[in-house]
Amino acid sequence: xxxxxKFAKEGHxxxxxxxxxxxxxxxxxxxxxxxxxxxxxxxxxxxxxxxxVKSSQSAIARIExxxxxxxxxLVITLAHALGKKIDIRLL
Numbered sequence: 001x002x003x004x005x006k007f008a009k010e011g012h013x014x015x016x017x018x019x020x021x022x023x024x025x026x027x028x029x030x031x032x033x034x035x036x037x038x039x040x041x042x043x044x045x046x047x048x049x050x051x052x053v054k055s056s057q058s059a060i061a062r063i064e065x066x067x068x069x070x071x072x073x074l075v076i077t078l079a080h081a082l083g084k085k086i087d088i089r090l091l
Contacts, residue, residue, distance in 0.1 A: 028066040028069070029066030030066075031070065031075070032065055032066040032067075035082070036064040038084060042082065044082075046064070049078070049081060052081040053078055053081050
């Protein structure tokens with residue numbers, strides 16, 4: 001997965017997110033960071049979360065860093081393991 005460039009102004013980021021694949025990469029990073037925050041809040045290690053979802057610690061690390069593609073099923077499994085619900089909206 002390509003790394004997103006750093007932008008000095010939000011306008012530049014908005015323009016970049018219109019390019020093919022950039023928005024998906026950005027959203028993957030946001031979702032991964034949310035999972036990491038929830039895991040840390042619960043004082044859970046990556047290894048413990050991986051065991052709960054029958055995965056590996058390295059896969060959890062890739063997810064949290066936005067470097068792993070997620071299926072909807074895995075997102076639901078992660079949410080359940082973290083004691084959270086998912087709200088999906090089409091806008």
